Amino acid sequence: MRDMERTHLSAQVVENRARQSQTTAQLFAGYLRTRVDRAYVDQIIPRTFLRDDGVKLFSLWGSLYRESFSVQNFWTVNEEPDLTETVRWGAKLDERMRMGKAAAKVAEAENNMVGFCYVTDEYSKNKEPFLTIHVREGFRHKGLGRRLMEATIEDCRGIFDAIKLSVLPKNKNAKELYLKLGFVDIGMNDTGKYERMKLELRRS
Numbered sequence: 001m002r003d004m005e006r007t008h009l010s011a012q013v014v015e016n017r018a019r020q021s022q023t024t025a026q027l028f029a030g031y032l033r034t035r036v037d038r039a040y041v042d043q044i045i046p047r048t049f050l051r052d053d054g055v056k057l058f059s060l061w062g063s064l065y066r067e068s069f070s071v072q073n074f075w076t077v078n079e080e081p082d083l084t085e086t087v088r089w090g091a092k093l094d095e096r097m098r099m100g101k102a103a104a105k106v107a108e109a110e111n112n113m114v115g116f117c118y119v120t121d122e123y124s125k126n127k128e129p130f131l132t133i134h135v136r137e138g139f140r141h142k143g144l145g146r147r148l149m150e151a152t153i154e155d156c157r158g159i160f161d162a163i164k165l166s167v168l169p170k171n172k173n174a175k176e177l178y179l180k181l182g183f184v185d186i187g188m189n190d191t192g193k194y195e196r197m198k199l200e201l202r203r204s
């Protein structure tokens, strides 16, 4: 019972902190350089996702949501991100990581989240571990996505036997990256819209 109360309280504390710092996060987002060179991005070392990262994640998802309206979008963000929901989601991901049921890495620049990669078994139909990755526009094509994925996959060894992901066939950059990291095609998903890919982690 005490443990449950502690978990509940800490989630509440995180939410309150998130509300207070929402304005700060928006200010930071305004200051973030949007065009950076390779040398700048090379200095960014992915680190493990932390429970308090929800506010920064909200800012990253906000930028992806705005970007997903562009004509050449390769992914869909259906709903405008909500701060409280994002913070709750982040706290839950942190809990899953502590239980050894998820892995997640983030990339930061000037105190902003510019990249996020996570694997969790929570949202797939058959409870299969699925990988998701996003790098903020302006920071792409400079090696950050690869570093984020490599670090996340490393954390998945010993937790999961295999990882899956879905990608739109026209998202060629993403697919190229997945192939280079050893993912193989396993056919289209049920809707026929997304290609599914799989990476075996079990050592033979």
Ligand SMILES: CC(C)(COP(=O)(O)OP(=O)(O)OC[C@H]1O[C@@H](n2cnc3c(N)ncnc32)[C@H](O)[C@@H]1OP(=O)(O)O)[C@@H](O)C(=O)NCCC(=O)NCCS
Pocket: 074, 075, 133, 134, 135, 136, 139, 140, 141, 142, 143, 144, 145, 146, 147, 166, 167, 168, 171, 172, 173, 174, 176, 177, 180
């Ligand atoms: C897909 C995504 C995560 C890749 O991250 P990134 O930081 O741009 O990728 P990297 O710079 O690490 O590139 C890794 C590999 O991808 C491929 N790649 C990247 N940019 C490319 C480009 N412009 N043209 C062709 N291939 C490219 C290359 O094979 C590259 O290999 P290399 O490391 O040997 O050079 C990023 O572009 C992104 O967030 N896109 C929008 C969101 C999205 O599509 N998410 C995936 C949904 S399935």
